[in-house]
Amino acid sequence: MDSEKKVNLSRNFEKKITPKSQFIKKEIKGIKKIIAVSSAKGGVGKSTICANLAITSEKMGNKVGILDADIYGPSIPQLFNVFTKPSSEDGKKLKPIEKQNIKLMSIGFLIDQNSPMVWRGPMVISAIKTFTDNVEWGELDYLFIDMPPGTGDALLTFAQSIKIDGAIIITTPQILSINDANRGIEMFKKTDVPILGIIENMSYLLDQNKNKEFIFGKKGGETLAKNQSLNFFGEIPIDKTFNSSSNNSIFHSLNQDIKNIFINIVKEI
Helix, strand or coil: CCHHHHHHHHHHHHHHHCCCCCCCCECCCCEEEEEEEECCCCCCCHHHHHHHHHHHHHHCCCCEEEEECCCCCCCHHHHHCCCCCCECCCCCCEECEEECCEEEEEHHHCCCCCCCCCCCHHHHHHHHHHHHHCECCCCEEEEEEECCCCCCHHHHHHHHHECCCEEEEEECCCHHHHHHHHHHHHHHHHCCCCEEEEEEECCCEECCCCCEECCCCCCHHHHHHHHCCCCEEEEECCCHHHHCCCCCCCCCCCCHHHHHHHHHHHHHC
């Protein structure tokens, strides 16, 4: 194959795998602002951060909901310690579960807790459309979407079909996480989703003398934010209270320093 044909083949392939930006995005009735909390890599604490952002926002006087869009690994039921089946008054629209004054919807409420999700792409997309079209959210100031990791079908479906007002990118300091977060940022750019900023999780560990130990590297999230000309919302340290949950409130279990971090981040958002 000559060089000219190779170039054309590469361009055609790139067009096929690049998300299209020309599509109609719809709003969800009754919701003022939709915020996606995303990471292109699993295991960075995205769901826990999403839950605490939502709770902090509610405590600041807003009406808030969380849509758990991670079909294969829903975390919101476990974080809020809720496994109730949602009800439906008309047999068509699902009524969100309420906990800590937050309206919640997750595939985890609809399936057995130990059941694996072995769905293919079309089934995942169908489930997502059910959550966006057939949930009676009521009036909300903010709906936080706990996005699935990666840049696959589920995330693209949201980015291309729902009017997301802004995305928050979660990363850890490691270079692998930073590289994946950078790919996630580029995906949101291609689907015309504004990016509000970056939060770095697991940034450091405080020793007994309150000195910072940068176990996973240093300032990866801040550097990424500078390179992408984005807001850097701050660092969340490794802390045992951040990973705990209770029947009363996952936010109440945090130490005050981390509570203040979330309060400052929500103020910026």
